[in-house]
Every structure is written in C-alpha cells, then in structure tokens.
Amino acid sequence: MSATSPKKAKLDDDRDYDAETQKALEEIDACQSEIDSLNEKASEEILKVEQKYNQERKPFFDKRNELIAKIPNFWETAFVNHPQLSAILDEEEEECLKHLKKLEVEEFDDIKSGYRIKFHFEENPFFENNVLVKEFHLATPGDPSSKSTPIKWKPDMDLTAKHKEAAKNNGSGGRRRRFDQSRSFFSWFTDHGDASADDIAEVIKDDMWPNPLQYFLVPDIEVENGMEEESEGEEEESEGDDEAVVVVEEEEGSEVENED
Template sequence: MATQAKVPKTEGKNNHENADDQADKEQQEAIEQIDEVQNEIDRLNEQASEEILKVEQKYNKLRQPYFQKRSDLIAKIPNFWVTAFVNHPQVSALLNEEDEEALQFLTKVEVQEFEDIKSGYKINFHFDTNPYFDNDVISKEFHLNETGEPSSKSTPIKWKSGKDLTKKNQQAKGGRKRSPEEQESFFCWFSDHGDAGADELGEVIKDDIWPNPLQYYLASEIEEEGGGAVDEDELDDEEGLDDEEGDEDFEGEDEDVEGEEEEGEEDDGEDEG
C-alpha cells in the first residue's frame, strides 16, 4: 500500500502567510479606494454648500422688504416684543420682573445676517426713551473667524444712575437688596462673551423668534381661547349627577306604571260587581 506523501510544514506555513499577505493587500487597496470615493463625496458636499449659500443669500435679500414691512406693523402694537419674549418658554425663564418692565420700552427687534451668512449675525434691540438707560439701540453680534472660532461683542449699556439691572447689589423695590440667589438680569446677556459658540439665547432669537414672532405674541390668547383642560373630578361629578337624575326618572316612571296597574285592577273589580 502506497503511503501518502507528507507536505512539509514549512510549505504549509508559507501558503498561509501568502494568503494573509494577499488579504492584507486587498484590504489596503479597498481602504485606498474608499478614501478616493470619500474625497469625491466631500468635494460634492463642499460644492453643495457653496450653492446652498448662494440660494440662502439670494432669498435673504428677498426677505428684507417683508421684514421691514412687518417691523413697521409691529410698531403699531404696544408691548409686542416684551409679550412675545414673555410667551416664549426659553426666553421667559431668563426674565425677572424688572427686566419685563424695562422691555416694555422695546419697540423693535431685528436680526441682520452678514452678507456671507456663515460668518455671523447681529441682533439689534431698539428702545424708546426709558428710565433705565440712555441707549436708543443695544446690539449684540456674533462672528466666526476664518478658522471657525466664534466670538461676540455688544454695545455697552449706558445705565442711568441707580438703574443698572445687571448689578446684584442694586437696591430693589422697597429698599430691599437682592440676594445672591436671585435671578440674573436678562441684560447680563449683552456683556456675556465667555462662550459665544454656545450662546443659546442668540440662537433662539435668530432661529425661532425672529422668523415668526407673531406666534409667540398670540400664544397666550390662543391658550385662553382653547380653554384649560377639563377637570376629571368635575367630569366625574357631572356624570354622577346625570346618573342620579336618570335613576330618579326611572323610579318616577316605575311609580307611574304601578299606579296605572292598580287603577286597572280597581276598574276590573267594579265591572265584575
């Protein structure tokens, strides 16, 4: 009986190594090809961003006359902006009582996006003559430099004597001093430039309130017209009363039927007699 030839161990090992080398080579080639495809995708994304930016710039210019017309109409409504801010859940959380009083003199808010849009925007707050500060306009603007680093700057507020709402040790109403636990003023936001990239209030005003402030001005009226939720206890009580009234009606009907039956029996007795 012929014996089967044995394969040298070194030959089997070499075949295994060759297979691994081939697999590594194919994997490396696939990675290089994926990288090339990804570069094409990135190139198209960049091209799309440029074209989207042009469209945004075009329509931003087309919107300006409508924003101006809207501002002119809003100016006819007293306390429009302070009402919109108070009705907005995020902004209202930043307002204390004195902020609301000062914002009653706010006559106009406008958001100005810079021409290339990506580099930043500016928010202007126009005020009527008021007892708090001398500024007619207070602005805060946000910038992105060439490296994408965010920064912000704002108009210094010219507070009138004893009216600086940003100072916590300021005398409050009735001669009371504010405690450190009391809420910071909304106006502190103008001088806060610590983290411009995470300025939520600026983003909320630009992206949420500014596109449609009317919805927040009307928010309280819509809520009132819609009415509150029905109280389940009241509903249960009403249903209970209805059930009781229904039971009484049925009881009355039973009594009437019984009375009629008794009268019928009496009549039958008289006929028999």
C-alpha cells in the first residue's frame, strides 16, 4: 500500500477572471490545500495501521503455509487457475511450479519503500536454487527499481531461453498467450523494467497472496455452480410438464361433457 500525493491546481494559468471569481478561486485553492494536507496525514495513519496488522497477520500466514505444504501441487494449481497468472505460464513452467512449496510476500518495515516476493522450491530438475526472491524498491532516491535472485539453471533447462526460442518459432500460435509473446513467468522474474508498474508482481502481492485458496478451489466451485444450475433447470422442466398434464386432462374432460 502506498500514499499518493494529489495534484495541485494552478491558478496562474493566464486566464482572466473577474475579481469575485478570482477571489473565490483563491479561497477554493486554500481549502483544497487543507484537504490535501489532511489526506496526507490520513495516508500516514493508514500506513501505520497497515504495519500493525501486517505483524498480527504473519502468524496466520505462516500457519497457512504449513497447511498448504501438505497439499500436492497447491501453488501450481492456484497459479494455473488464476486468469492473469495463467496467461504467462508455459507448459514447462507449469511443470516447474509443481515443485513450488511455499510462497511468501514480505512488505518492508516502511511499507511505502517496497516489498519482496519469495518462492521456495523443493529439489527440482530445472534449477539449483531453493529460494528465488524478487524485490521491489519503490521509495528510493532514484527511480523505483527491482532485483531478483540469479537463477542457477541446470544444463539445457533455462526456461527463459526456451520460451524465447519457442515464441520465435511459433509466432502467434502459442498456447494461452496474453499480449506479449516474449513474456513468461520466468522472463517476468528476471525482468527489471518499470518496477512501479509491475502488474504481475501486484497481482501476486494483492490478489494471490491474500487468498490463494479461492484460486485452488476454482474448478470445484465451478462444478458446484454448474450442478446447481442444472438442477434448477430440471426442476423448471418438471414443473412445466406437470402444467401440461393438467391442461390435457381438463381438455379431455370438456370433450366428454360435450359428447353427453
């Protein structure tokens, strides 16, 4: 979470106003300055509250990770079911994520300054690392920046190189591509472009990390909803059939009375 500074309106815009309008505009500007000042104070207070609750949430996040570790392929399933994250996953990357045992998001003590995302892997055929970390430094003297753990790929297993080659050969015929053919999960991990507008990092931090269970359970939820809709449809059909029978019986009764 980060505080944003509102843009101040400029009164010296070379436009001519009558004296009454000019005076009103200056008073509005003074009121807006007071509002902006209060907004900044509110942002600071909100950050303090967020820091407090980050500490209180941590034991529950740790407990949740312990429980998740008992479920095979939990994180792979959650990533594959997520509409934005699945769009950058290649088949080999999905296979690699089967070995992802723990995900953690850690905000820095000064929340405005940034955060890190930690991916804990078991031994796997793709790389030597046990933990891959990507950090985002957002409140630095220079521009926002990011850095990540160098991946120690095993021989012939560099998924970033494989993806680039596959994208070059397949053109637009690749499976489940988003907008950028050269983008994949591990190319995102090693990319350090605009750290202040990293949509994948923000999705992981603000959507996946707070509640991964909802994405792990997506297929089950869809099946349950489908069964409910089918059941409702059958009930409506059954009611329609009953009504049809009643109409037929009444018509048959009428014919008998006419014959008499």
